Amino acid sequence: MIALSRNQRMLVQCAPISDQHVNDRNMRSAIHRARKTEEFAVQQNFDRAVAELVRAIPVPLEIADWVPSETLLTPPRRGWKRLARNPVILATGIALAVIAGILVSHVLDRLNRFPGETTAEHLLTVASSTHSMMLDPVKTTAGSLGDFFFMKHRLAHYDVPLEFADLKTLGCRVFDDEEGERVAQVWVVEKRMQFFLFPAERDPKTGAVKHFNGWRYVDQDRWAGVVQEKNGVCFMAAVRGREKDLAAYIAKKD
Amino acid sequence: MLADAARAQEVFQATLREAAQLAADGEPPRDRAWFFRSARWRCVEKGEEGLQAEDVDLETEPLASNAPQQIGKLDPARLAIWISAAPDPQRTALALFYLDEFDHQELLSIAELKSTELAKLLSGARHEFQAWLDATVPIAEP
Numbered sequence: 088m089i090a091l092s093r094n095q096r097m098l099v100q101c102a103p104i105s106d107q108h109v110n111d112r113n114m115r116s117a118i119h120r121a122r123k124t125e126e127f128a129v130q131q132n133f134d135r136a137v138a139e140l141v142r143a144i145p146v147p148l149e150i151a152d153w154v155p156s157e158t159l160l161t162p163p164r165r166g167w168k169r170l171a172r173n174p175v176i177l178a179t180g181i182a183l184a185v186i187a188g189i190l191v192s193h194v195l196d197r198l199n200r201f202p203g204e205t206t207a208e209h210l211l212t213v214a215s216s217t218h219s220m221m222l223d224p225v226k227t228t229a230g231s232l233g234d235f236f237f238m239k240h241r242l243a244h245y246d247v248p249l250e251f252a253d254l255k256t257l258g259c260r261v262f263d264d265e266e267g268e269r270v271a272q273v274w275v276v277e278k279r280m281q282f283f284l285f286p287a288e289r290d291p292k293t294g295a296v297k298h299f300n301g302w303r304y305v306d307q308d309r310w311a312g313v314v315q316e317k318n319g320v321c322f323m324a325a326v327r328g329r330e331k332d333l334a335a336y337i338a339k340k341d
Numbered sequence: 342m343l344a345d346a347a348r349a350q351e352v353f354q355a356t357l358r359e360a361a362q363l364a365a366d367g368e369p370p371r372d373r374a375w376f377f378r379s380a381r382w383r384c385v386e387k388g389e390e391g392l393q394a395e396d397v398d399l400e401t402e403p404l405a406s407n408a409p410q411q412i413g414k415l416d417p418a419r420l421a422i423w424i425s426a427a428p429d430p431q432r433t434a435l436a437l438f439y440l441d442e443f444d445h446q447e448l449l450s451i452a453e454l455k456s457t458e459l460a461k462l463l464s465g466a467r468h469e470f471q472a473w474l475d476a477t478v479p480i481a482e483p
Binding site for chain 2: 096097098100101103104105108109110111114126129130132133134135136137138139140141142143144145146147149
């Protein structure tokens, strides 16, 4: 056993007689190397002969027939790592994860929905196709346009929220959308942002305004919008970009 | 380990009784190694009763290539006596190792030995057994 390390020599001395009991990596490696030596062959033949003789030692029948009963043993615990490697459990786990993901996505989607979202999405499409020349030039602050809309177009509560009230405007217009609702559109200097003010969604039976609290995000074709409802009128700030581009404005007041 | 079928049966029954008692108490043995570990300690206790083998240094010989033939001529009962006469933990190591029922880790666990200890005990026993074989079952030179 010249080529063996000290540890391997030690393991080879304890090498199990049957190969079926060699399930330790180090032991397997030590035996593999030792197999090339005659000394190990002699040891193995010696051990096999002794083991054979041991099997011939008479054992009382009661003991020879007895195998530890399962009723006397604790049921084997299956570790989670072992369970996770089981293909059936793995496949089931992946399927459940996908279903859970879809459900969570649906729930989040539902939670984020708000009355007037469809109109808001449509107006984002309008924003993406609007050119500044389509609007009447108005250079003021967005906050002061509420009076302008009321005085000129009889649009009550078409007020720009405080969060966006200080932004300088380039122009504005009022138009009827596809459902004949009056929509006010404002173009501001900052980030070429656009504001939309439009009537909040109403219950078709009672005609009552469907209120919602706080700011809600909406996105469409690489445009993002943030919407708030107040006094039956929705305000939306729209920008080409993502939600985070608008988040800073909302956080100002919060 | 005892070289005595009647005493071995007593150990077996006592071990089984304890396992049944544990199971009845709602704490059954965790694995089959428990049975061997428990039986081993009972054998050690039994072995301490009655006559004790003298603690002597046995002669040793290198393993011979014709050892299997020598072993083949042995009576199994004589091998059992030889193993049972070995001092513990060598006796435990031999009994468990030559049962050929366990992998290395199981063997260490049941015998409560380290790898180095087990290797030393088995290696020493092989050479002592070879010397005993040479004295007991000499092979005629061709």
